[in-house]
Every structure is written in C-alpha cells, then in structure tokens.
Amino acid sequence: MPKLFDPLGLSDRAIDAAKMGFKLATWGEEQLATMVKARLEALETAPRPAQPAAPEPSSNDSLHIKLGRLLDRALDQSTSGSQQELYHRLLDQLVADEARIIGALSDGASSPLVNVHSRSRSQVVLQNACLIGRTANVALPNMVPQYVDHLLSLGLVEIGPEDPSQKADYEVLMAEPMVLKAIKSASRGPLIARTEKLSLRLSGLGKGLWAAAIKQDGL
Secondary structure, eight states: OOOOOOTTOHHHHHHHHHHHHHHHHHHHHHHHHHHHHHHHHHHHHSOOOOOOOOOOOOTTOOHHHHHHHHHHHHHHOOHHHHHHHHHHHHHHTOOHHHHHHHHHTTTSOOEEEEEEEOTTTOOEEEEEEETHHHHHTOSOGGGHHHHHHHHHHHTSEEEEEOOGGGHHHHHHHHTSHHHHHHHHHHOBTTBOOEEEEEEEEEOHHHHHHHHHHHSOTTO
C-alpha cells in the first residue's frame, strides 16, 4: 500500500506521541500498583493495637454490673464448678476454731446445746452454748456461742431436739461457767431461768463441704 503524502511528517509524530502516551500510562499504572502493594505490606507488618483487657471487678461497679457478671459466669459453670465456688466462699469466711467445730461434728454425732431464757421478761440471756467447744478443743471457749451462731448463719450446722442418750453430757454443759452465770443472771427470786436443751449437728451443706475439703486433689 503506498504511503500517504505527508510533507510535515504529522503521521509519524502522531504515532510517536501515541507510543509515548502508552508508555506513560503503563508507567503510571506500574507506579500505582507498586504504591498499593507497599501500603498493604506496611499494614500487614505494622503492630496491631492490643485488645482491651476485660475490666477488673471494682467496688464502684453498680449492682446491675455485678449481677450481670455473676449471671454470665453461671452460664459457663457446671454443677461441680458452682459447688466448688460455693465451698471456697464458705471456707474463706471461717476462722480456725469454727473449722475445728466442723471437724468435731464430721463423724455425724450431735453435741448438746443449751439456750437460757429469762422467765420474767422471756428474753434470751444465753444462746447456743454448746459442748462442742470442749470436744473440738477450741482456742477460745468463750466464743463458742458466737461460733455456732455464725455456722448456723452459713447453713453449715443445724439445731435439733434434745438427745436423751447424752444425758451425762448435758449435765456437763449445764455446769459450764458461762451457763451457770447466765442462769443466775436470768433468775429473779423464785423465778428460775428457763433452760432449753437442744442438739447441734452438721447440716447437709456442712457434710458436703467437709467431704470436699478433706478429699485429696485428683482422687
């Protein structure tokens, strides 16, 4: 095909310009691709911000927040896990003498317990005086009524009726100094203080706690 007449060489210039434009476009695309790739690599290698840790329990937390956390934990806990948490919480509230009392009752036996009432005003002068203090050899015998009251509030022990088979033990308890003092204080002339004889034993919860606590780990 014969070449068209082009005295000014316009066609060659147009072709050269087109070639240059194509090269520039290709170079621009390559530069853009290189920049994008470098940016992505920088993002992948950059250290990621640490995830915020779960908030620690605070005394300033509202009741709603505390209850919500307990309910959330309950969803993940098994029966055994909940029981272990309860036992740990109970043990954390005991003093050594109270643990001695639980141990002394762990064989299933009961212990004589006496309440002393004033007849004139029907008031309780002495409550939960118990022979278990002697049996358990507690360090503070005068604190036995308070120990028993605390164990009752935790549900670890329970009070039952008088045990006639322990008549001699009741006599020993009635001769305890704190019981004699309470009877004297509650009596008014011919009106002798009224004594209520009962018995103390481990509750089902107390038995479960004792059994779990003395069980060796992994056995």
